[in-house]
Structure formats: structure tokens, C-alpha cells
Amino acid sequence: MRSLLLFVGLAAVLPGLGGCATTQLPGASPASRLDSLRAENATLRSRLRRVEDSLRFRDDVATGQYYRDLRVLKDRLNRRTYEAQIRRQGGRTVRVLPADSLFESSTATLTAAGKKRLRAMTGHLEMAYATRSVRVEGHADDTPLSEDLQERFASNWELSAARATAVVRYLIAHSALAPSQFAALAYGATDPVASNATARGRRRNRRVRIAVLPPPQDYSRSVETSW
Structure with a gap:
């Protein structure tokens, strides 16, 4: 099959090769003729490559290799798109814990429960995400802090930051994961998941989210990670 196609392809090219012949003027120098032959040779090589x-x-289409390669490339593209979305969303959520179940009221002090x-959580992180980067996010409702609380936390930003940091410190102290794998982030009341107009909604907004990022990839261009 390939031999037949090669014959057909060459048959299509050969009629045009005569047009490549360079007309030489009488008395042309050997150097000039050599340059012409080299240019003609380069043109023929280019046509042969095509x-x-x-x-x-x-051949690739006939054997199915083209479609197999295309499927692999699409799978890679879908995987990269998924990883980019996960990173933009702050990682894959492992657990969302109500702050009221972790801390003493209006503090960043962990309770026994x-x-x-x-x-x-530490056992799960060690088994499933031993080499991953872990994000711990502190979230709060929009209720202004009392004057007494403001002596310790200037706003809900500081309170959510202190809570995220407290969780990170505990996970580091009680797991085999390295401190460099953790990051603590504070969102304050800027990323609510429910309405702050009700007590139930405010309880949902007071939370700690623990997430993991996809494993690092080797990208060919820095612009692919510049977002």
C-alpha cells in the first residue's frame, strides 16, 4: 500500500520537475552552473519531503495510528484543563469543617472535639495525599466583632486567619506531612456559601476548608502556569 502511494505521489511530482531545469546561457561559468544545480536539488528535496x-x-490514517494519537492528545488536554480548573478553585476539597465544631466560641482555640x-483528618491526608500541597482556608460570617474581641482580632479577616493557622499547626504537629506542604489562607467574610441574613446561614459561613492541589507538572512554557 505504501509503495503504491509513494509511486502515485512521485508520479504527481515528476511532471513538474522538468520546470525546475535551469536554462543556462552560453558561456556560463562552472560556479554559476553549480549554484543553479544546488538550488534545483534543494527544490526537489523539498518536494520529496512533502x-x-x-x-x-x-499510512497513519489507514492503520488507525492517527486516531490513537489524536485520542491521547485530547486526553492530555482534558487533563490539563481539569487541573487548571482545580487550581483556580483552590484545589480539590477534602473536607469542610464548621468552625463552631472546631473552636471555642469567637476564638481560634481548638476544642477537644x-x-x-x-x-x-491527618490519617486521611497521609494515606491519600502524602505528597500533595494542602490548603487550609479560614472563613467567617459578616457579623462585626465585639469591642472585646477586637482587642484580639481587628476584624473577621484576622479571626479567620488565626483559625486557619491553628488548624495548620495542629495538622503539622500530628501528621507525617512536611510543613512546606501546607498553606494557610484567610478569606474573612468575602466568600460566603450561604446568606448571612439567617443564623443557619451564618453558621455555614463560619467554616474551615481543607483542600489539596493537583501534583506539580512539568510544563513546556512558563506562560502555561502564569495565570
């Missing part, structure tokens, strides 16, 4: 590429592509819940 024929070979065309035949190779047809809160420590127990986090201790259960």
Missing part, C-alpha cells in the same frame, strides 16, 4: 509526509499521514476531628 510527498513523504503526505504518504506517512495516509475539634482536635479529635482534625486527628482523624
